[in-house]
Amino acid sequence: MGEGSLSQDEIDALLQGADDTFDLSSLSQGSSAGGDSLSPIDRDIISDMVGSAFQIAGNTLGTILAKNTRFMNPATESSSAADIQKEFGSKTVCLYSNLSGTLAGRVSLIMAQENAAKIAGVMMGGMTPPGQLDNAQLQTLKDSLSPIIGTVTAQIGFKLNGSMSGTPADIALVDSPRDLQLPDDNNLVKTTLSLNIDSVGSFKVYYILSLGMAQSILDIQKGGGPKAVPGGGGMNVAVPGGGGMGMGMAQSSVGIKGVNFPSLATAGAGPGQTNLNLLMDVQMALTVELGRTKMYIKDILGLGEGSIIELDKLAGEPVDLLVNGKLIAKGEVVVIDENFGVRVTDIVSPTDRLKGEK
Numbered sequence: 040m041g042e043g044s045l046s047q048d049e050i051d052a053l054l055q056g057a058d059d060t061f062d063l064s065s066l067s068q069g070s071s072a073g074g075d076s077l078s079p080i081d082r083d084i085i086s087d088m089v090g091s092a093f094q095i096a097g098n099t100l101g102t103i104l105a106k107n108t109r110f111m112n113p114a115t116e117s118s119s120a121a122d123i124q125k126e127f128g129s130k131t132v133c134l135y136s137n138l139s140g141t142l143a144g145r146v147s148l149i150m151a152q153e154n155a156a157k158i159a160g161v162m163m164g165g166m167t168p169p170g171q172l173d174n175a176q177l178q179t180l181k182d183s184l185s186p187i188i189g190t191v192t193a194q195i196g197f198k199l200n201g202s203m204s205g206t207p208a209d210i211a212l213v214d215s216p217r218d219l220q221l222p223d224d225n226n227l228v229k230t231t232l233s234l235n236i237d238s239v240g241s242f243k244v245y246y247i248l249s250l251g252m253a254q255s256i257l258d259i260q261k262g263g264g265p266k267a268v269p270g271g272g273g274m275n276v277a278v279p280g281g282g283g284m285g286m287g288m289a290q291s292s293v294g295i296k297g298v299n300f301p302s303l304a305t306a307g308a309g310p311g312q313t314n315l316n317l318l319m320d321v322q323m324a325l326t327v328e329l330g331r332t333k334m335y336i337k338d339i340l341g342l343g344e345g346s347i348i349e350l351d352k353l354a355g356e357p358v359d360l361l362v363n364g365k366l367i368a369k370g371e372v373v374v375i376d377e378n379f380g381v382r383v384t385d386i387v388s389p390t391d392r393l394k395g396e397k
Contacts, residue, residue, distance in 0.1 A: 129213065134211075135220040145220070148188060185207065223249070231245055232246065327360055357385065
C-alpha cells in the first residue's frame with residue numbers, strides 16, 4: 040500500500056465504528072444542528088409568496104415616501120431563534136405584529152438602525168437623523184412602515200385564498216438580543232429582501248416568521264391548485280341544435296346552464312357580511328378644506344405676496360373633511376406638538392355623503 044493509504048483492515052474498523060455510533064434520528068434534527076430544514080423547493084415557494092407580497096407593499100411605501108420604492112430579490116432560509124438573535128440582536132430596528140386567521144403568530148420586519156434612520160430622514164424632510172434614533176423618529180418609522188406589515192399580511196392571506204388580520208404594528212429599537220420581538224418558535228424562517236429607494240440607496244430588510252407558519256404556507260400551496268371537473272377527461276360541451284361544431288363531442292353529454300357569479304361586494308364573506316378586507320390597502324386622498332371662494336380671473340392674476348383671500352367660512356366654524364372630493368365629516372383645527380391636526384366633531388350621514396351635500 041502506498042504511503043497515506045488505508046489498509047482494508049483499517050477501512051473495516053472505521054466502518055464498524057461508524058455503525059456503532061451512527062444515529063438515524065440525527066437526520067430529522069437538521070435545523071437544531073444548524074442545517075436548513077427547508078428544501079430548495081420550499082424556500083422558493085416562500086420566497087415567491089413573500090416577495091410578491093412585498094412588491095405590492097413597495098408601492099404603498101413609495102406613496103408614503105413620495106419616492107420610487109422597490110422590494111427585490113427575496114431569498115429565504117430557515118434558522119434557529121438563537122442565530123437570529125445573534126445576527127440582529129444589536130443596532131437594528133424591529134417592527135412586529137401578531138397575525139390571526141389563515142396564519143396565526145407573530146411576524147417581524149427587521150433592518151439596521153442606520154438604514155431605518157434614512158427612511159426617517161425622508162419622512163422628516165430629507166435630513167438623516169444622526170446617532171441614536173429618538174422617540175419622535177421611531178414614531179415616524181412606525182407610522183411609515185406599519186402599512187407595509189398590513190399590506191404584506193393582506194396579500195399573503197389573499198394568495199392563500201384565506202383571510203388574515205394583524206394587530207397594529209409596534210416598533211422596538213434593538214440594542215441587545217432581549218429587545219428583539221421574534222415569533223414564538225425556536226425554529227424561524229428568514230426572507231431577505233433588497234429595499235431600493237430612489238435618491239436614498241439600497242439596503243437589506245428581513246422578514247421573519249416561524250417555521251410552523253412557513254409549513255402552513257407550504258401545506259396550503261402544495262395542497263391547492265385547480266380542482267378537477269367531476270366526470271372530467273375531455274371538454275364535453277353540448278351544442279344546442281347539434282351540427283356546426285362536430286369535433287366528436289356528444290350533444291347530450293353535459294347540460295348547459297347559466298353561471299351565477301358571486302357579488303364582488305360579498306365575495307368571500309359570510310352571510311350578512313361585506314368583505315372589506317379586499318379594499319383595506321386601497322389608498323384614498325383625505326383633504327381638509329378651510330373654505331372656498333370664487334374670484335374673477337383679473338383678481339387671481341393680481342394676487343401677490345401679502346394678498347388676503349376671504350373664504351366663505353366664519354372664524355371658528357368647523358372645517359370640512361373630504362375623501363376623494365366627497366364630504367364625510369366636519370371638525371375643528373387643533374395643534375399637536377406644533378403640527379396642525381383636525382378633531383372630528385361630526386360625521387356626515389350616508390345619504391348626504393352620497394349626494395355630496397355639505
